[in-house]
Amino acid sequence: xxxxxxVRDELARLRARTADVTAVVAASVDGLVLAADPPVExxxxxxxxxxxxxxVGLRLADTTGxxxxxxxxxxxxxxxxxxxxxxxxxxxxxxxxxxxxxxRLHMEARRAGARVAELLDxxxxxxxxx
Numbered sequence: 349x350x351x352x353x354x355v356r357d358e359l360a361r362l363r364a365r366t367a368d369v370t371a372v373v374a375a376s377v378d379g380l381v382l383a384a385d386p387p388v389e390x391x392x393x394x395x396x397x398x399x400x401x402x403x404v405g406l407r408l409a410d411t412t413g414x415x416x417x418x419x420x421x422x423x424x425x426x427x428x429x430x431x432x433x434x435x436x437x438x439x440x441x442x443x444x445x446x447x448x449x450x451x452r453l454h455m456e457a458r459r460a461g462a463r464v465a466e467l468l469d470x471x472x473x474x475x476x477x478x
Contacts, residue, residue, distance in 0.1 A: 351467040352383055358467070359385035359440070362460040368448040370427075373441045374434065374464055377402060382438060382468075398431055398441045405431070419454070432457045435465025 359372040363385060373391050374382040379399030384391045405420045422429040428444040430453060440461050444453060 354467050355383040355464055356385055358460050358463050359383060362440075362442070362456055366444070366448065366453055366456045368427075368445040369442055369453065370445060371443040372460075373398070373443075375399065375439055375441065377437055377439060388443075394441055398439055401431060402439055419458075421450075428453070430454075430457060432461040433465075434461035435469040438464055438468050440464065 355374050359374060362372055363369045371384065371386060371388050373384045373388055373394050375395035375398050376382060377399060379396040381391045381395045388394060401420055401422075402417065406417045409415060409417050416433075418433055420431040425446075427446045428442075428448055428450070430442045430444065432440045432442070434440050440457060442453065442457050
């Protein structure tokens with residue numbers, strides 16, 4: 349994947365900027381792992397479940413007239429799983445503990461998603477132009 353190292357670096361910066369974030373997985377919208385920080389034991393399973401959740405999120409946003417998908421947040425007893433749009437073909441799934449500052453999580457993950465989108469969507473456009 350073009351820019352894999354840069355995407356992984358952005359995921360690491362997200363973890364460093366947000367206390368209690370334990371892992372971040374960048375995946376394609378069809379469930380393929382693009383990068384993870386740190387390496388996650390079940391990244392493939394997380395990416396596949398993210399694709400399934402994304403499908404539900406897209407359908408729910410559309411059905412309720414809320415516009416294009418932006419993010420999905422699941423709050424469990426032991427923490428959070430948050431998924432953020434990152435351009436046209438990628439999503440970030442962030443795993444965080446129960447004490448994470450959710451506002452900070454949203455701010456930093458949206459920023460990281462925008463940067464990943466720049467990297468990946470820009471690479472896709474350059475490939476199409478060749």
